[in-house]
Amino acid sequence: xxxxxxxxxxxxxxxxxxxxxxxxxxxxxxxxxxxxxxxxxxxxxxxxxxxxxxxxxxxxxxxxxxxxxxxxxxxxxxxxxxxxxxxxxxx
Amino acid sequence: xxxxxxxxxxxxxxxxxxxxxxxxxxxxxxxxxxxxxxxxxxxxxxxxxxxxxxxxxxxxxxxxxxxxx
Numbered sequence: 001x002x003x004x005x006x007x008x009x010x011x012x013x014x015x016x017x018x019x020x021x022x023x024x025x026x027x028x029x030x031x032x033x034x035x036x037x038x039x040x041x042x043x044x045x046x047x048x049x050x051x052x053x054x055x056x057x058x059x060x061x062x063x064x065x066x067x068x069x070x071x072x073x074x075x076x077x078x079x080x081x082x083x084x085x086x087x088x089x090x091x
Numbered sequence: 092x093x094x095x096x097x098x099x100x101x102x103x104x105x106x107x108x109x110x111x112x113x114x115x116x117x118x119x120x121x122x123x124x125x126x127x128x129x130x131x132x133x134x135x136x137x138x139x140x141x142x143x144x145x146x147x148x149x150x151x152x153x154x155x156x157x158x159x160x
Contacts, residue, residue, distance in 0.1 A: 041110075041113075041114070042113055043109060043110050043113040043114070045102075045106040045109070045110075049102075066123070066125065069123055070122065070123060073120075073121050073122065073123060074120070077118070077119060077120050077121065080113065080118070080119075081118045084113065084116070084118070088116065
């Protein structure tokens with residue numbers, strides 16, 4: 001497999017990641033809506049901790065666990081932002 | 092604004108400062124390194140007194156980002 005073939009595969013995976021990120025974000029918005037209805041806080045540290053624990057326990061590399069945590073921190077930060085917008089009606 | 096947590100700051104200390112910021116409508120970007128956690132605060136941090144942030148357990152340093160003229 002040459003460099004162009006590998007880059008094509010990376011581009012394909014990036015497209016898949018984009019779709020998955022947005023699918024996940026749509027679900028976060030639904031959670032935000034439910035939290036708004038129940039007057040629950042956006043920040044749920046126990047839930048975030050469970051996500052990190054599950055992702056690192058399922059991690060098979062080559063990314064190490066710290067890298068997985070850093071990546072999911074970004075994903076969770078953005079999900080939390082969407083939930084905040086949903087619950088507070090902010091932009 | 093960047094908040095640098097102490098090496099010794101436990102999860103409870105991190106959760107406390109993050110709750111405070113999120114409840115006040117700020118977005119945060121947490122970056123966990125091998126030794127330190129850095130919390131980037133997004134929003135109008137002019138309204139956040141440094142002294143209040145520094146008073147939280149586990150906070151080592153608060154760095155304001157200079158405004159562009």
